[in-house]
Amino acid sequence: MTQTMRLDVPPGPRLPLAIQTWRFARSRHEWIPELRKRYGDVFSLSVYPQRHLVQLAHPDDIRAVFGGPPDLFHAGEGNMILTPIVGEQSVLTTDEDQHRRLRGLLMPPFHGQALRGYRNMVAALAIDDASRWPVGRPFATHSRMQALTLEIIMRVVFGVAEGPRLDALRDLLGRLVSLNLLSLFGVHDPRLRRFGPWRRTVGMQREIDALLGSEISERRRATDLADRPDVLSQLIAGSSAAAGTASDGLTDAELRDQLITLLLAGHETTATALAWAFHELARDPERQRLGREAALNGDDKYLEAIFKEALRLRPVIYEVARTLTEDIEIRGFRIPAGYTVMPMIGVVQSDPEHHEDPELFRPERFLNGSPAPNTWIPFGGGVRRCLGAGFAQMEGTEVLRAVLSRYTFMPDRVAPERAVPRNITLTPRRGGRIVAWPV
Numbered sequence: 001m002t003q004t005m006r007l008d009v010p011p012g013p014r015l016p017l018a019i020q021t022w023r024f025a026r027s028r029h030e031w032i033p034e035l036r037k038r039y040g041d042v043f044s045l046s047v048y049p050q051r052h053l054v055q056l057a058h059p060d061d062i063r064a065v066f067g068g069p070p071d072l073f074h075a076g077e078g079n080m081i082l083t084p085i086v087g088e089q090s091v092l093t094t095d096e097d098q099h100r101r102l103r104g105l106l107m108p109p110f111h112g113q114a115l116r117g118y119r120n121m122v123a124a125l126a127i128d129d130a131s132r133w134p135v136g137r138p139f140a141t142h143s144r145m146q147a148l149t150l151e152i153i154m155r156v157v158f159g160v161a162e163g164p165r166l167d168a169l170r171d172l173l174g175r176l177v178s179l180n181l182l183s184l185f186g187v188h189d190p191r192l193r194r195f196g197p198w199r200r201t202v203g204m205q206r207e208i209d210a211l212l213g214s215e216i217s218e219r220r221r222a223t224d225l226a227d228r229p230d231v232l233s234q235l236i237a238g239s240s241a242a243a244g245t246a247s248d249g250l251t252d253a254e255l256r257d258q259l260i261t262l263l264l265a266g267h268e269t270t271a272t273a274l275a276w277a278f279h280e281l282a283r284d285p286e287r288q289r290l291g292r293e294a295a296l297n298g299d300d301k302y303l304e305a306i307f308k309e310a311l312r313l314r315p316v317i318y319e320v321a322r323t324l325t326e327d328i329e330i331r332g333f334r335i336p337a338g339y340t341v342m343p344m345i346g347v348v349q350s351d352p353e354h355h356e357d358p359e360l361f362r363p364e365r366f367l368n369g370s371p372a373p374n375t376w377i378p379f380g381g382g383v384r385r386c387l388g389a390g391f392a393q394m395e396g397t398e399v400l401r402a403v404l405s406r407y408t409f410m411p412d413r414v415a416p417e418r419a420v421p422r423n424i425t426l427t428p429r430r431g432g433r434i435v436a437w438p439v
Contacts, residue, residue, distance in 0.1 A: 010054055010333045012044035021048045025185065029318050029346055029419055029426055036347055042331050049080065049188045052339040054330070055319070055347075059354070059374035061330055062343040065322055066374065066381030071096050072328070075384040078321030078340050081424070084187040085176070085205070086264065087257030091387070103387065105238055105250070106258060109156070109231045110391050117229065118156060122395050125152055126402035133403070133436050138412035140431025142275035145399070146174065149267035149274075152395060157262050158215065159230035169211045169263075172204055177268045179423050212256050231262065262388075269316045270392045272425050273378075274399055275432035276314035277306055280361040281404075282411040282434045287363060288404070292439065295404040300397055303404075305363035307396035311378040312371075313361055316425050318346040320380045345377050346426075409436040 013020060013035065023031050024047045032055060035043055041058040056062055065073055076095035083093050091102040108114060129148045133139070150170060158166065183201060186192040193202050215232070222228070225237040235250060235258065250258070281288040287306070294302035319342040326337050335341065350358045354375035355365065370376070379386035386392070412435050417428040 008333065009335060009339070010042045010044045010330075011039050012046075015046075017046045017048060017051070020046050021185065025180065026421060028421065029315075032318070032344060033347060033350075036344070042333060048185055050078075050321070050323070050340045052336075053321075054335050054339055054341045055344050056330070056341055057344045057347045057351070058331075059348060059372065062348065062374040062377065062381070064330070065341055065343055066377075066384075068322075068382075070099070070383055072325055073322035073341070074325055075099075075320070075322050077323035078342075080323075081184055081188075084201075085184065086261045087253070089254045090257040090261045092261055092265070093257075099384075102254070102258065103383075105235060106231075106262075106387055108238070109234055110387050114229070115390055115394065118391065119394060119398065121155060122152055123398045123402065125155070126399045130399075130402040130406050133407060135437060136435065138433050138435050140275075140433050141278045142271065142428055142431040145271035145274040146177070146267065148399065149271040149395065150174070150263075153263055153266035155230075156266070156391075157231045157259060159228055159233065165211055165214060169208065172208050172211070173263055173267075176201075176204055176208070177264060177423060180421060184423060208260065209256060212259055213252060216252050216255050216259075232259065265386075266388055266391075268423070268425060270395055272316045272427050273307065273311050273314075273392070274396060275428055276316070277310035277396070277400065278403070278409070278434055279411070279417060279428055279432040280310060280313065281306070282409050283416065284361055285410075287361060288408065290363075291400065292404045292408070295401045301367060302363065303397045303400045304393055305366040306400055307393060308366045308376070308378075309361060309363040312349045312355070312365075312376055313358075314419065314426070315346040315349055315378060316427075317378065318426060319344045320377075320384075343374075343377065343381075348375055348377065351375070406439060407436040408439055409434045411435075 015023075024045065035055070036057055041056065041061065043055055045053040045055065047053050056065065074095045076093045076099060079092050082090070086092055088094075089098070089102075091099060091106055094102060125148065129144065133144075150173060154166060154170065179197075179201060183197050186198045187201055189198075192198045219225075219232050220236060222233070225233045228234070232255070235255060281291060290302060291306055293299070321340050321342050323340045324335060324337050328335050330341075348354060352358050354372055365371070374381065379389040379392075412433045417430050417432065419426040420429045
């Protein structure tokens, strides 16, 4: 931050809105670094539907955003691209008092004793999945990890995740996470919702809403909510107890939005991070050997370092967003209210100024201390830091343990896989394909 505010907003490309939107959706992880080299640590973009974006790459500016007042930096508004999918009352898309209320209700199932209580369940499911890996032939780790992490989060959210209703929900969620960013953009336009992929997306959402609505109605009738550890039961029981009466607790619509948020955000990002971890380990026999020793010796620190380094080198989410409610100044530029500032996770995590040899996969960088503040931010920061960060790291550690203790593996091709956008995530182009053999 500087003392003298200029009248102009940060510079940026002058391409038409449609072209910038297309480039941002299709190759932002390649385009954004090019723009950073041209314009510096602060520059503007015009992208639908937010239209006015300001990208931030300096850790000091990122710290100012993450540590700034939540009523000035609206993350809910910044996440408006997700509103058609997760709803207007999701913990991701709300701000200020409403967000604080929802976050307070969602925190207990993902912290402390509750988090530790999930470990055995996660480990058992990871071991079961690893025991069924194909041997001696190429397969995509991404789709396998998606199925595993979806099963894990279904158990966390619903408890017993069995029955035709939840089977149908698994199928629909799997199809929903395959949407690309252009599809998400299009759902914002009521005119486009009548056609092609956008119409199908709306149809999927209606089916998901009906399934979740039935699950919520059935769970509200249960008489043993206080004894059930799953998130849905705790949300119904906890919100009612906190409010004093059931009618003042979470509505069905609010519950629906939290459930879809947890189900989508709680599995796709972790699955992608694990696929990237296997992709990197397959190309690094020494780190794979060290990981196997850690898995066999119960060394959680090295396994967690593998997961963290995969998140650094191969960011699943490339940036986060905060929409301004007032004008602010960053590095001498005036950024007006209504603009969306975006800390660039992918850029700052690959900057040689903050990470030595940033292009190399080196879990060891997380063993002796931590990277400088706001230079490793896969879970965001501040009061909007990802609620499931601890759960994701525990889950990643257990899955790596289950796999590395059983298999040695190599890539099916020498060339690394490129990252490609899939919805708001960046995934391995060919699914993180490897060939595995028993140890």
